[in-house]
Amino acid sequence: MSKESDRRLGMNRAIARRDFLQGVAVGVTFGSLAPELAEAAEQEAQNAAGYYPPARLGMRGSHPGSFEAAHELRDGDFWNSATSLIDTGETYDLVVVGGGISGLSAAWFYRAAKPGAKILIIENHDDFGGHAKRNEFHINGRMELINGGTYEIGSPYPYSKVAGGLLKSLGIDAARLSKECDDPLVYGDLKYGVFFDRETFGADRLVTLAPSDWEKPKRAAWKSFLAEAPLGDPVRRSILKIETGTENYYPGLDSDQKKDRLWRISYKDYLLNVVKADPAVMPLYLHLTDELWGCGIDAVSALDCWGMGHPGFAGLGLTPGGPSLKRMGYTPAGYSTAGGSENFHFPDGNASIARLLVRALIPDSIPGHDARDVVTARADYSKLDRPDNDVRIRLNNLVVRARNGGKGVEVAYTQSHGGGKVWRVRAHDCVLANWNTTIPYLVPELPAAQKAALHSLVKCPLVYTNVALRNWTSFHRLGIGRVYAPGSWHTGVNLSPAVNIGSYRSARSPEEPIVIRMMRAPAKPGLSEYDQNRAGRVDLLQTTFETFERNIRDQLARTLEPGGFDPARDIEGIAVNRWPHGYAPEYNSLWDRDFDADHGPNLIARKRFGRIAIANSDSGYAAYTDCAIDQAHRAVGELLNV
Ligand SMILES: Cc1cc2nc3c(=O)[nH]c(=O)nc-3n(C[C@H](O)[C@H](O)[C@H](O)COP(=O)(O)OP(=O)(O)OC[C@H]3O[C@@H](n4cnc5c(N)ncnc54)[C@H](O)[C@@H]3O)c2cc1C
Incomplete structure (x- = not known):
């Protein structure tokens, strides 16, 4: 350009963007401090005055400085360049790796079972919440909130008693809030x-x-839409057929037989080879599944696209539910009213759930007392990792090793951006609530089959x-x-x-x-x-x-x-x-046909290893908040029942 x-x-x-706190530079200098204080301060940037990551703009999500050490670990370079191993002398009942909804929930369930337990949560990003990230904009004196990731409480599964119960304990009655706020x-x-x-x-x-x-779809409305679109007539006819057609493309087959066909082919194949659409329709349809699947219709089954309400199936007469939906323990029951709600959402998405969890774990870190006032409350990050807390959250640090030994687990971590220094803490139990595919780098002693399963997620x-x-x-x-x-x-x-x-x-x-x-x-x-x-x-x-x-x-x-x-x-x-x-990965019938609810790779991947248990939505093979919570509950249960 x-x-x-x-x-x-x-x-x-000049706009508010890269590493600026709405106009105030975020960078903190430690040069004026004594060396030992500088080291502690550097390690705990979250204690610096004005530290407030929700208001940071520019590159967020996996922001610069959050993953460099992780990639050194993956590439086998980390331990060669590690300069010192510092024993903090800290011991905990539980160390949680990853401060997303699953990690925060694990701390909550552990404390519920063992009141007074001392817990450390280590998170490599500059904020807690994981995908449940809050973006806070301040424009002309107004605070505008939005989710940087996880948004809806809704889930295609009914919320379990555990996940629904946790939301209730946090004061979230999604159905009621939905009526009140929407x-x-x-x-x-x-x-x-x-x-x-x-x-x-x-x-x-x-x-x-x-x-x-x-x-x-109504034929007249689509006709006038297509008349305005910069498309040729054959493509327009094909689109009209896909959107409003009622042809039965599989005469002679019953609903289950049709679903079985649809389960085995991509939606792209279905449109081109079954509906026989003009290939020039593809640029319009290819990205329909991007938002929910993160990839195009060439990699998603026609059955799933039917389930999501995409067009082209009106004449097939399919009955609700389907084999794909059942495979990995999905239920065709649709959205639940027991916990989740597809209608209600917090202005910052499920970051409010993460913030309510943090408030429950470290009460004076976020002011207020209910699910309404948490939305505008300003978190005090300097309260998250104080030595006298029962629960501590340590941000900007990446766990590089979790090793069973003695009566517990030794956990080593480093600054997320690298730098060579490694710190060590000990705990009776450890929950790895981080991205499962990275776990083999943290726990190289795991059995080979488990490592392979973890890598596949x-x-x-x-x-x-x-x-x-x-x-x-x-x-x-x-x-x-x-x-x-x-x-x-x-x-x-x-x-x-x-x-x-x-x-x-x-x-x-x-x-x-x-x-x-x-x-x-x-x-x-x-x-x-x-x-x-x-x-x-x-x-x-x-x-x-x-x-x-x-x-x-x-x-x-x-x-x-x-x-x-x-x-x-x-x-x-x-x-x-x-x-x-x-x-998180989810069952895809085009590629995962060999496994089902009893043989998914997540089941091998999440096996407890000594006093290390594995959570995160990955371990439930479903990219939803209720799954992240359920998996935390399972992981904590595995540790406390042995
Ligand atoms: C853009 C986006 C939109 C979504 N929208 C929805 C939605 O609307 N509804 C819904 O239910 N779900 C949604 N999801 C799915 C979401 O992943 C789950 O709902 C849930 O938030 C996952 O929580 P988690 O704790 O399992 O994982 P995460 O949120 O990923 O948390 C894992 C944490 O571990 C940290 N970590 C990783 N490695 C290490 C390490 N070595 N040391 C320390 N920390 C580490 C990560 O930085 C991360 O913070 C969305 C996901 C994304 C990405």
Whole structure:
């Protein structure tokens, strides 16, 4: 891009981004301290005045400085360059590795079973919560919250008694909060937009469709939508057939037999070879599954796409539920009312659950007393790792080893960005609630079969980019609330869903600031799901913030300029939450046909090893909050019952 184009996009404009606390530099210098104090301070940056990671912008999620030592460990370089092993002399009942919802829940369950237990949680990011990350923007005196990762309490499974019970103990009654707080029409009756980009479709064009026509397709509405789209007539006919057709493509087969066929082929194969759509429809449909699966429809079964409500199945007469859904212990019962809710969400997503857990574990670290006031409460990070706490949370440190020995476990950790120093603590028990695929590097003594199973639990990379805008008048003028952009850098753009809770108020009028969310899955079509994930992770870690920013500005300009949007004027801040290790793996019938609920690799992977137990949503093979909680409960149970 030229300098002129960069200037037009506002690349030179000072906005709140990389490593700035909304204008205040985050960097802390320790040069003026005595060496031993400097070392302690350096190790515990979280104690520095003004330390407040939710307000950091720029590259978030797996932010720079959080994983460098992990990659040295993976590459076999870490221990060669380790300079010193410092025994802290600290001993705990339990050390938890990973401060995501699973790790925090493990601490909660352990304390519930053993009141007064001393627990240390070690987390390699600068904030707790893991994927349940809070992004906090301050624009014109208003606090705008949004999730950097985990968003909904809803889950396709009924919440277990354990997971639902934990939410209840934290004061979260999702069904009640849903009634109290939700106001889905607050932005007005906005439509869905599809942005056709010129590189993929030959022309930049935004075409809209009412949500009801999207969800319950009507032929007339689709005809007028397609008439405006920059597509040729054969492609339009194919799309109309997919969206509104009622043909039975498998005559003579009953519902189960049809599902069995759909379970074995990708949705892409189904559209091209069963529906016999024009191959030129693919650029429109390929990314439909990005948001939920982190990869395109070439790597997701047609049956799962039917289950998610994607089009092309209306004439098949399929009965609800299906073999794929049952395979890994899924139930076809749909969303549960016992704990989860697909309707209610906190303004910062499930970061509020993480914050409620932290408040329960370290009461004076976050003021307030219920699930409403936690939303606007400011956490005091200097209270998380005080020596007199029963529960301590140590941020910015990466566990590099967990070793059974004597009557417990020795846990070694280093600063996440590297630096060579290693610290050591001891504990009676240890829960590894971190990404399971990395566990063999921490516990090389594990049996080979278990290590292989752990390595196979490849997570799916994805990005939630949050962009603060000074107002949303362009969306309002265009009459859109969300955009599917199948050929663009981010394939989804939407206004942050509104919610009022406690003293928090979402934007109401289009003149008010708002945060929008953009979604990108760096998948590589044509490979198996897990190879797409591996390739996407490399891609993600190599992409600079500058590249992200330029693409964000360019995409928003091209989509919203007809509504008066000016990227140089209207963008106030950007947080790119990149998750190279995102969703936990889930059963995919195209690649995982050999195992089922009793033989999944997660079952081999999560076996207790001495006094080390394994949690995280990976160990339940499902990328959901209830799963992260259930797995924590199981892991703690394994330690306390032996
Ligand atoms: C973008 C995104 C959106 C999502 N949306 C939803 C949603 O709407 N609803 C839902 O239910 N689920 C959602 N999920 C799934 C989410 O993964 C789970 O719900 C849940 O938050 C996972 O919690 P966890 O504790 O198992 O894992 P994580 O949140 O990943 O926590 C693991 C923690 O371990 C830390 N760690 C890793 N290695 C080490 C080490 N060696 N030393 C110390 N710490 C380490 C990591 O940094 C991380 O903080 C989403 C996930 C992503 C990525």
